Amino acid sequence: MTHPHRLHATAAALSLGAARGRLTRNAEAEAAQIAAEALEAPSVLRSTVYGGRHASGGHSDPTATAYLVADRPFRVNQWQALADDITAHLANLAQHLPAAGRDPLDRIRAAIPAMRPEIAHATTTALVHLDEIARRKLRTGPDRSPLRGVACPHCGERQLMVQTAGPIDAWTVVCATGRLCAGTGCGCGMPGAVEGVAHIWWRADVIGAVAGAAPTHTE
Known part of the structure; x- marks a missing residue:
């Protein structure tokens, strides 16, 4: 018979899985945007060389522009950073579960039906916490x-x-x-x-x- 703690753990795992899917999609879109921004640097440099009135010196100096481009750090993909952080926490929760190498949330969900009620309850608490973190960032409710x-x-x-x-x-x-x-x-x-x-x-x-x-x- 299904124990309520196991039902809650299953629901929490599924909810977090949905939130992680949205994080992944946002991270992929953000990665594409960051890549596009990185490709803008050569066009900025070319416009300085060919569009300026002077070949060097002042605001048309391509060397100065190159330094500015080189010094500009790549923007961090915050969606990917959060997704990776959540996956790391899940890996820690799943470290003693079988099927190492699979996604940790999949391993946790597969183990829930056999969990003791008190373990299922603790698992629910941990998964709900991670789900709330993800959904706050996503600005979406349950x-x-x-x-x-x-x-x-x-x-x-x-x-x-x-x-x-x-x-x-x-x-x-x-x-x-x-x-x-x-x-x-x-x-x-x-x-x-x-x-x-x-x-x-x-x-x-x-x-x-x-x-x-x-x-x-x-x-």
Whole structure:
């Protein structure tokens, strides 16, 4: 049976994966821009030589321009720097996991189903922290969409949110009220209900429950 801490860890891994993808795209675009700026230097030098009134001296001195170009540092690709920093933190988290050489976030996600609940909880905390750093830089919020017309299995309010990062069969549902599970006897229907944990369900199970179907996730 899926433990809520593992569901939260899976959702956090998928969310961070989506954020890293956006960082990568921004880093590639920034790298292209930096390369284009570097190519501007020869054109500046040529315009000084051929466009100036004098071959040397004063503002038309190509030697002076060459020094200015040479001394100008290349602009740092901040998107790539952040992406690399996050990958380094993930590599540290995944250092004891199998499949060394693969992307560390992929290794972490593959290990989540077998994690002890307390390890999954610590993993969630670390991944959420990195995800928040990335999304602050990206100026984007969590990948969530309202699950309209469906009441929360716990509180009955219609404030459920689908966490839409990753493949659709891995989407999870949380309640925007943020009310915590009361544990055994909570009545929330959350697999392996644990007191004090934020409610989370597989999307397919929530939709299936509304339709009268049995839960589809039992791992």
